Amino acid sequence: MIDTKEKILDVAEELFSELGFSATSLRAITQKAEVNLASVNYHFGGKEALIAQVLSRKAEPLNKLRLDHLGILQAKGQPSLEELLTAFIAPALQMVKSKSGERYIKLLARVAIEPIGDVAKNLPGQYTEVLDQFVPAIIEHVPTLPAEELYWRIHFMLGNLGYCMAGQDAMLLNSENRLCDPNDIDGMIHRLVAFVAAGMRAEVPEQYRKAS
Amino acid sequence: MIDTKEKILDVAEELFSELGFSATSLRAITQKAEVNLASVNYHFGGKEALIAQVLSRKAEPLNKLRLDHLGILQAKGQPSLEELLTAFIAPALQMVKSKSGERYIKLLARVAIEPIGDVAKNLPGQYTEVLDQFVPAIIEHVPTLPAEELYWRIHFMLGNLGYCMAGQDAMLLNSENRLCDPNDIDGMIHRLVAFVAAGMRAEVPEQYRKAS
DNA sequence: GTCTATAACTAGATAGAC
DNA sequence: GTCTATCTAGTTATAGAC
Numbered sequence: 001m002i003d004t005k006e007k008i009l010d011v012a013e014e015l016f017s018e019l020g021f022s023a024t025s026l027r028a029i030t031q032k033a034e035v036n037l038a039s040v041n042y043h044f045g046g047k048e049a050l051i052a053q054v055l056s057r058k059a060e061p062l063n064k065l066r067l068d069h070l071g072i073l074q075a076k077g078q079p080s081l082e083e084l085l086t087a088f089i090a091p092a093l094q095m096v097k098s099k100s101g102e103r104y105i106k107l108l109a110r111v112a113i114e115p116i117g118d119v120a121k122n123l124p125g126q127y128t129e130v131l132d133q134f135v136p137a138i139i140e141h142v143p144t145l146p147a148e149e150l151y152w153r154i155h156f157m158l159g160n161l162g163y164c165m166a167g168q169d170a171m172l173l174n175s176e177n178r179l180c181d182p183n184d185i186d187g188m189i190h191r192l193v194a195f196v197a198a199g200m201r202a203e204v205p206e207q208y209r210k211a212s
Numbered sequence: 213m214i215d216t217k218e219k220i221l222d223v224a225e226e227l228f229s230e231l232g233f234s235a236t237s238l239r240a241i242t243q244k245a246e247v248n249l250a251s252v253n254y255h256f257g258g259k260e261a262l263i264a265q266v267l268s269r270k271a272e273p274l275n276k277l278r279l280d281h282l283g284i285l286q287a288k289g290q291p292s293l294e295e296l297l298t299a300f301i302a303p304a305l306q307m308v309k310s311k312s313g314e315r316y317i318k319l320l321a322r323v324a325i326e327p328i329g330d331v332a333k334n335l336p337g338q339y340t341e342v343l344d345q346f347v348p349a350i351i352e353h354v355p356t357l358p359a360e361e362l363y364w365r366i367h368f369m370l371g372n373l374g375y376c377m378a379g380q381d382a383m384l385l386n387s388e389n390r391l392c393d394p395n396d397i398d399g400m401i402h403r404l405v406a407f408v409a410a411g412m413r414a415e416v417p418e419q420y421r422k423a424s
Numbered sequence: 425g426t427c428t429a430t431a432a433c434t435a436g437a438t439a440g441a442c
Numbered sequence: 443g444t445c446t447a448t449c450t451a452g453t454t455a456t457a458g459a460c
Contacts, residue, residue: 004443020232025435036444041437043443109325112378113318151392152403156372163371166324180363190417191364198414199407208403431456438449 005043007033013054017103021051021116048117055111055119058104059126065091066130070137081141081200085193088134089161093185093192096165105165142200149204157196164188217255219245225266229315233263233328260329267323267331270316271338277303278342282349293353293412297405300346301373305397305404308377317377354412361416369408376400 011033015024026047030037044050069087073079079087095101111120131154139150167182182188223245227236238259242249256262281299285291291299307313323332343366351362379394394400 026437027435036446037436038438038445039443045437047436106325109321113321113325148391149403152400153407155375155392156404156407159373159375160368160371163367163374179360180367187420188364191361191420192368194414194417195365195368195411198410202406202410205402205406208399425460427458427460429457429459432454434451434453436449436451439447440445441447442443442445 004033004035004039007035008040008043008050009054009057012050013057013100013103013107016051016054017106017110020110020114022114026050048119051116051119052122055104055107055123056126058100058107062091062095063127063130067133070133074137078140079137081138081197082193084134084137084141085157085196085200086189088130089157089192089196090189092161092165093189096167097185105162108162109166138200145200145204146208149208153200153202156199160192160196164192216245216247216251219247220252220255220262221266221269224262225269225312225315225319228263228266228322229318232322232326233259234326238262260331263328263331264334267316267319267335268338270312270319274303274307275339275342279345282345286349290352291349293350293409294405296346296349296353297369297408297412298401300342301369301404301408302401304373305376305401308379309397317374320374321378350412357412357416358420361420365412365414368411372404372408376404 008029012024012029015029015032026040027037029050030040040047040050044053066088069091070079070084073083073087096105108123111123135150135154138154139145142150145153164182180187220241224236224241227241227244238252239249241262242252252259252262256265278300281303282291282296285295285299308317320335323335347362347366350366351357354362357365376394
């Protein structure tokens, strides 16, 4: 069947996100997907490669959304820092509205907690293309920022994003009386962009103000 | 024995962080701790309450460090925003240098991924006292910030902190060629404080600039 | 009781027929 | 591309020697 690969990926994504990687056997996946056991190896090369594909299949449309958004901005002239950050942040936060997006963030968390082979080590590679496009555009707005400082701040932004994507599942967000609604995705995007933009523009602490 | 409770907590912390909550049986815990199976129920009331205690036992010294730090600052006059944020951020990041601190952050991640009863719901309560002390002190530096906006930014800061605490286990941080060293805890603290302080002081986006 | 050998089972990977 | 059969490794359980 032509979509055997897709069926395997769908079931694998579901079981991996629910049970974890080591608790999910290839036999369980192939049985539920109603395909042959050997087809995993034929199509993917092994369990670890399957995991990597499950993850990259989700990363790809996200990458595309971000790059498309960036392309549209740049076609209109030089985008503002806020516009750049929105192009990076909004697709990720909008993604987690869907069931499938929720699974993706759960899978990322599992990779961090239950490291399988080189999967975690290879994850950042799925985002390098996007970062390589965004980082130079961001630099234009903070030209005096040392490169090391810039990458720290990129990481801080990724931290913000991860926490917000985890949303209601995150432990500290579902607090009462804290006056902000984690379901207000658009509000979250606007506010996060403002917060990160200010952080990006922050003055560099003296001791780190060497040339880059 | 007088420290049966402590022994149970130690072993439970270790097994929960390594195996997860549902994969760790009370039998496994009591056997490894060399205590009677029934003692868990006697001392804690049940598995869920044990989990809650394992978590709160870690939160308490962190809370104390933060509040002590804050007290010292306030005794010297009005602290700067950067000093306040350092008092909040530094204890958490320094904690994860230890094996036990690593376990704690792993447990927090597990609570998010594998929700057990009301444990996740009750976690924020372990930090309310600290936040109730810090938030008013922070407000003095951003007096025009609407309350809702302030809490969003507090959450953004918590996101930064969580990501940095996860450190090398986090998926996106162990990237090559990104020029920043996640083991440089002091550098991380200084830079994160500068980043968050700027975010706190950011101008409020127009649409959210209603009175608080 | 403790230790070791082995059996039974499970899982990932592969070869070769179709 | 799909399938059956098989190989290899790792884990768990158990039997029997000491």
